[in-house]
Amino acid sequence: MARSSQATGQMGVGGAAVSIRNLSKRYNNYNAVVATTIDIESGDFFAIIGPSGSGKSTLLGMIAGYIDPTAGQIVINGRDIVPEPIYRRNIGMVFQNYALFPHLTVAQNVGYPLKIRGVSSAEIAKRVGESLAMVRLDAFASRMPSELSGGQQQRVALARASIYKPSILLMDEPLGALDKNLRDEMQEEIKRFQQEMGVTVVYVTHDQQEAAFLADRIAIMRDGAMTQIGSPRQLYEQPNSRFVAEFLGEASIFPVKSASSKGDGQLQLIVLEDGTQVAIRSELDAGPGSFACIRPERATIGPKARSLRNAYTGTVRESLYTPGSIRYRVDLSGTGCSLKVRVLPQAAIDFLETGSLVDIGWSDDDMTILTE
Amino acid sequence: MRLRRFLLFVPAALLLVPFFLAPLFVIGTESFSGQQAPVGEYIKVVTDPGIRKVLYNTFFVALVVTICSLLIGYPVAYVLARLKGKMATIGLFLIFLPFWASTVIRSFAWMILLGRNGPVNSLLTGVGLIDDPIRFIDNGIGLMIAMTYIMVPFMVVPILNGLRAIDANLPRAAAVMGANPWRQFLAVTLPLSMPSIAVGCTIVFVTALGFFVTPSLLGGDRTVVSILISEQANRLLNWPLASALAIVVLLLTILVFALLRLSQLASRRRGKTQAGVLA
Amino acid sequence: MIGEKQLWSAWSRFLGSFVGAVLIGFLVPILVVVAVSFQSKSYLSFPPTDFSIRWYEQFLGNDDYRNAILNSIMIGGAAAALATIAGICTALAVVRAEVPARTIVSILSIAPAVLPQIVLAIGLFPISVWLGLQGTLGAVILAHAVVGLPFPFITVCGALSSYSNRMEIASMTLGANAFQTFRHITFPMIRAAVIAGFIFAFAASLDELVLALFLSSPSTRTLPLLLWEQLNFQVTPEIAAAATVILLVTSVLIVAATLLPRLGKGD
Numbered sequence: 001m002a003r004s005s006q007a008t009g010q011m012g013v014g015g016a017a018v019s020i021r022n023l024s025k026r027y028n029n030y031n032a033v034v035a036t037t038i039d040i041e042s043g044d045f046f047a048i049i050g051p052s053g054s055g056k057s058t059l060l061g062m063i064a065g066y067i068d069p070t071a072g073q074i075v076i077n078g079r080d081i082v083p084e085p086i087y088r089r090n091i092g093m094v095f096q097n098y099a100l101f102p103h104l105t106v107a108q109n110v111g112y113p114l115k116i117r118g119v120s121s122a123e124i125a126k127r128v129g130e131s132l133a134m135v136r137l138d139a140f141a142s143r144m145p146s147e148l149s150g151g152q153q154q155r156v157a158l159a160r161a162s163i164y165k166p167s168i169l170l171m172d173e174p175l176g177a178l179d180k181n182l183r184d185e186m187q188e189e190i191k192r193f194q195q196e197m198g199v200t201v202v203y204v205t206h207d208q209q210e211a212a213f214l215a216d217r218i219a220i221m222r223d224g225a226m227t228q229i230g231s232p233r234q235l236y237e238q239p240n241s242r243f244v245a246e247f248l249g250e251a252s253i254f255p256v257k258s259a260s261s262k263g264d265g266q267l268q269l270i271v272l273e274d275g276t277q278v279a280i281r282s283e284l285d286a287g288p289g290s291f292a293c294i295r296p297e298r299a300t301i302g303p304k305a306r307s308l309r310n311a312y313t314g315t316v317r318e319s320l321y322t323p324g325s326i327r328y329r330v331d332l333s334g335t336g337c338s339l340k341v342r343v344l345p346q347a348a349i350d351f352l353e354t355g356s357l358v359d360i361g362w363s364d365d366d367m368t369i370l371t372e
Numbered sequence: 373m374r375l376r377r378f379l380l381f382v383p384a385a386l387l388l389v390p391f392f393l394a395p396l397f398v399i400g401t402e403s404f405s406g407q408q409a410p411v412g413e414y415i416k417v418v419t420d421p422g423i424r425k426v427l428y429n430t431f432f433v434a435l436v437v438t439i440c441s442l443l444i445g446y447p448v449a450y451v452l453a454r455l456k457g458k459m460a461t462i463g464l465f466l467i468f469l470p471f472w473a474s475t476v477i478r479s480f481a482w483m484i485l486l487g488r489n490g491p492v493n494s495l496l497t498g499v500g501l502i503d504d505p506i507r508f509i510d511n512g513i514g515l516m517i518a519m520t521y522i523m524v525p526f527m528v529v530p531i532l533n534g535l536r537a538i539d540a541n542l543p544r545a546a547a548v549m550g551a552n553p554w555r556q557f558l559a560v561t562l563p564l565s566m567p568s569i570a571v572g573c574t575i576v577f578v579t580a581l582g583f584f585v586t587p588s589l590l591g592g593d594r595t596v597v598s599i600l601i602s603e604q605a606n607r608l609l610n611w612p613l614a615s616a617l618a619i620v621v622l623l624l625t626i627l628v629f630a631l632l633r634l635s636q637l638a639s640r641r642r643g644k645t646q647a648g649v650l651a
Numbered sequence: 652m653i654g655e656k657q658l659w660s661a662w663s664r665f666l667g668s669f670v671g672a673v674l675i676g677f678l679v680p681i682l683v684v685v686a687v688s689f690q691s692k693s694y695l696s697f698p699p700t701d702f703s704i705r706w707y708e709q710f711l712g713n714d715d716y717r718n719a720i721l722n723s724i725m726i727g728g729a730a731a732a733l734a735t736i737a738g739i740c741t742a743l744a745v746v747r748a749e750v751p752a753r754t755i756v757s758i759l760s761i762a763p764a765v766l767p768q769i770v771l772a773i774g775l776f777p778i779s780v781w782l783g784l785q786g787t788l789g790a791v792i793l794a795h796a797v798v799g800l801p802f803p804f805i806t807v808c809g810a811l812s813s814y815s816n817r818m819e820i821a822s823m824t825l826g827a828n829a830f831q832t833f834r835h836i837t838f839p840m841i842r843a844a845v846i847a848g849f850i851f852a853f854a855a856s857l858d859e860l861v862l863a864l865f866l867s868s869p870s871t872r873t874l875p876l877l878l879w880e881q882l883n884f885q886v887t888p889e890i891a892a893a894a895t896v897i898l899l900v901t902s903v904l905i906v907a908a909t910l911l912p913r914l915g916k917g918d
Contacts, residue, residue: 087827099817113826115835116831378744388797391794483882585879618770622770
């Protein structure tokens with residue numbers, strides 16, 4: 001949360017509030033984006049994630065201006081930019097494969113938007129120098145883009161898209177073309193850059209971890225519509241639908257048959273489809289058609305589990321040691337339920353082989369109710 | 373904004389409408405304006421033995437030239453496709469060098485080579501293969517040799533591109549499965565290069581149908597349809613008949629390209645169903 | 652005993668030599684033209700028995716050739732320029748602008764290259780007479796621009812398809828309007844294709860005979876037309892001398908055209 005206060009603390013340094021109102025795009029018989037409304041605060045790092053074909057790139061294209069919306073408004077700094085051509089919107093965009101101009105040097109690429117704006121060449125040289133210094137590429141000014149590595153090209157694209165202080169910065173899967181290690185490094189770079197510039201960023205990715213690392217707020221899209229918008233923590237801990245719970249992180253999800261009472265924050269007893277009873281505390285009503293969901297690290301394995309509100313015995317069906325965590329799949333004895341469990345590989349913890357009998361349990365606030 | 377995009381069509385439209393589409397329209401109307409019944413000129417094209425002979429001759433020459441260009445062009449493309457780096461550049465350069473020489477000059481070269489006292493006849497009589505010089509320029513063989521010489525590059529380029537597009541691992545896969553080089557070629561390379569062969573043959577055949585320069589210099593008594601049209605229009609001022617012949621050539625050209633397109637669509641559909649079976 | 656492997660490699664060596672022979676053989680006719688141009692006899696004989704440059708002297712003093720060369724260069728240059736402008740615009744419309752009727756426009760823009768020229772000539776003649784262009788340079792220029800259009804259209808389409816329209820979109824997000832984007836981004840990226848298209852169109856005009864035959868007058872006679880008329884009349888070593896000079900000039904042009912874009916890319 002320190003993150004967002006820092007960002008709002010620099011409000012106004014090139015950041016602008018973006019307000020998307022009932023924006024939609026329809027192709028022939030297919031709704032790419034259905035009436036979407038989002039408010040993005042000034043200086044926010046806003047990520048849009050979703051499976052391919054969910055409409056996230058279409059949404060970004062409409063903000064940038066190369067896709068015409070069917071209806072709706074995009075208000076930036078109090079002005080609807082939909083009627084304006086791309087080149088008047090003063091938006092910065094980093095493209096998936098960077099779209100660096102291959103016939104221009106790094107310095108010419110970064111200076112291009114200033115040249116178009118009629119800035120004097122002395123001023124261009126000065127600001128390009130500053131901008132390249134900020135992405136630590138001053139030594140590469142006279143190289144051609146093809147002579148740079150993927151990460152360097154990415155940084156040139158970042159410098160080029162921000163040198164003219166655009167009101168917002170759009171990024172379309174900017175790390176998609178990089179390998180894993182470089183991607184982690186560039187995530188840090190982008191984050192630092194955004195915080196120094198204080199610019200509002202709209203960031204499209206299909207990588208949920210990348211989004212969680214970078215963003216103040218995340219919007220999850222599905223079939224052209226926003227499913228849920230919130231901070232990474234909200235989305236992970238209080239997903240509002242089965243889709244969100246499964247898309248962001250792992251989860252064990254069980255259909256609910258009936259509930260003892262309304263979801264009023266008090267303890268209630270829930271019967272799952274297979275007859276298993278669980279006790280939970282939730283603000284949401286459970287009932288037929290809803291689901292009970294538990295994240296893998298919320299379940300406790302071992303003797304400690306016996307003292308928890310929901311305590312069972314189970315058999316380890318799969319066990320897998322991965323760097324940083326141990327993953328199990330545990331079948332609860334006498335039920336049809338199967339749980340994904342993740343524990344930290346600490347010294348005190350034994351690695352359980354497949355077939356072991358274990359105690360397993362969780363407390364009443366470890367499960368959430370998903371309505372769908 | 374949207375309308376402005378259509379401005380991009382204006383320059384081409386200014387060229388093509390008055391100087392390409394209008395001429396075709398003019399030929400069309402002219403061809404029906406003969407003395408006899410509206411379709412009199414077309415009846416003449418179909419029935420006149422002289423014209424039929426010319427049409428047959430044109431077709432025959434184009435066919436032979438296409439086959440010869442394929443027989444020479446395919447091995448050339450096949451070998452060039454396997455060359456790499458400098459050798460490939462040199463090979464392409466050699467094929468294209470004569471390509472850039474004007475058709476008139478290349479035809480002229482064959483007039484010298486195949487003349488009565490030209491080097492080819494000197495060689496053949498010198499070796500003792502023949503006693504009297506062959507009249508290449510009158511018997512149509514010279515025409516076909518010169519036209520093949522001119523058309524081979526048109527055959528090499530599409531086939532070369534087609535062969536280069538074939539995944540090098542495919543013949544290797546066939547080899548691993550036990551096919552010898554000849555069967556690799558028959559089972560993989562040749563079928564996969566068929567579409568480019570079709571393109572090359574179409575281009576060569578259509579171009580050969582419309583050839584004017586080389587037949588007028590090397591054709592001798594064997595007239596082709598281009599020369600017939602030119603004579604009817606220029607010398608005999610029989611524009612309706614010239615136009616009707618032009619329409620026949622035009623339709624034949626369209627027909628050949630339509631056949632190519634159909635074969636491409638058919639093979640694409642076949643590719644799809646095969647992919648479907650595999651999936 | 653010869654192994655199977657040796658047999659196959661012998662076969663592939665044979666194939667290689669066959670193709671090598673074909674490629675070298677393709678140069679022979681051209682070389683023969685050059686060879687016969689340097690003889691002194693007034694009729695063509697091969698192999699040449701002596702060396703002389705009298706036919707070159709005669710060629711250089713021949714006004715018919717000078718006029719024909721000038722006509723051909725003027726017609727080729729103007730026709731190629733018109734074709735290139737129209738070709739660039741049409742390619743932009745077809746590849747980038749997502750204008751409807753793209754397929755039919757593409758077919759129409761390529762058709763002049765495959766349509767037998769005699770067909771076009773028969774139809775253009777009355778139109779040229781009607782417009783009062785008959786016998787002028789303009790008539791041949793416009794006809795050659797039509798015939799040349801497919802070349803820049805195809806090369807520019809190829810260049811535009813070789814990179815995604817993201818380059819242009821990127822330029823526009825950076826603040827450049829359509830014209831600035833074309834000038835600073837699109838044109839530099841397709842420049843080599845534009846030059847190649849222009850040269851192909853120019854070469855097509857230099858080689859074209861049938862349209863020139865129908866549309867020009869003795870004063871606007873082009874080079875191939877003059878050569879053709881002379882060949883129909885009599886085959887002389889002077890024609891070989893003229894052909895040699897033309898071959899030399901076109902070779903220099905083509906080599907320059909292939910090397911220039913590469914040199915440009917190098918720096």
